Amino acid sequence: MNELPTTAIHIDIEVHKVIEANRKSFEDSQNDILRRLLLSPSTNGALTAPPQLIGATTVRNERSTGFYGFVLKGNTMSFNNLKAAYKNCLLELAAADGTFLTSLSKEETPARRLVARDRKALYKKTPHLADEFAEELVDGWWLDTNLSQQQVESRLQTACKVANIAFGSDLELKFPSL
Structure with missing residues (x-):
């Protein structure tokens, strides 16, 4: 995959917590997590927001911690x-x-x-x-x-x-x- 240019952004603690709550492994970068949350590959290779995020202000996934x-x-x-x-x-x-x-x-x-x-x-x-x-x-x-x-x-x-x-x-x- 080609390296895309990066931009530094400033986020508040609430957004940081959402990112961390969606971390699947320690190898996940914050960009990987945001990409997974916000973007999904379409059939033509373009990136689009998944339907459940359109109009959403906060997405909070529950962590799985056992049964x-x-x-x-x-x-x-x-x-x-x-x-x-x-x-x-x-x-x-x-x-x-x-x-x-x-x-x-x-x-x-x-x-x-x-x-x-x-x-x-x-x-x-x-x-x-x-x-x-x-x-x-x-x-x-x-x-x-x-x-x-x-x-x-x-x-x-x-x-x-x-x-x-x-x-x-x-x-x-x-x-x-x-």
């Missing part, structure tokens, strides 16, 4: 990372009970709420963390995504109490052993 799953009342679901499993478990509980998220929003740890209507309200002592770690769950409800596996398990135990289901039987986690 995480759960069985909720006999329904098995599996995901490539802890965050996706946690989020989808909460979504399943919310779908079964329209008052679940409101009830869960009353639960908190000393430093954080489990879910909140205001993303900064998730972080009682450190609201600035919302900019990086709060993610919309559904319809204006937010959750914290900066959690360890142990914290997720603890929060799901609390969620089961709120949903009035038995943790360990109605909801079984299929997470890697700590």
Whole structure:
């Protein structure tokens, strides 16, 4: 492949994080990552933006970090990372009970709420963390995504109490052993 001329660009930390989140190997250059995200070869050799990026402002791919799953009342679901499993478990509980998220929003740890209507309200002592770690769950409800596996398990135990289901039987986690 012919070497194309290069241009230095300045990017902010959010764009840098998107680039790094899409790194497949340490051999990937930032240009390789951006090329993969933004350009795809067409039949005539020209480069075009893929359809899912047209009009997109931010593209964030989930990292695959292993197998995480759960069985909720006999329904098995599996995901490539802890965050996706946690989020989808909460979504399943919310779908079964329209008052679940409101009830869960009353639960908190000393430093954080489990879910909140205001993303900064998730972080009682450190609201600035919302900019990086709060993610919309559904319809204006937010959750914290900066959690360890142990914290997720603890929060799901609390969620089961709120949903009035038995943790360990109605909801079984299929997470890697700590």
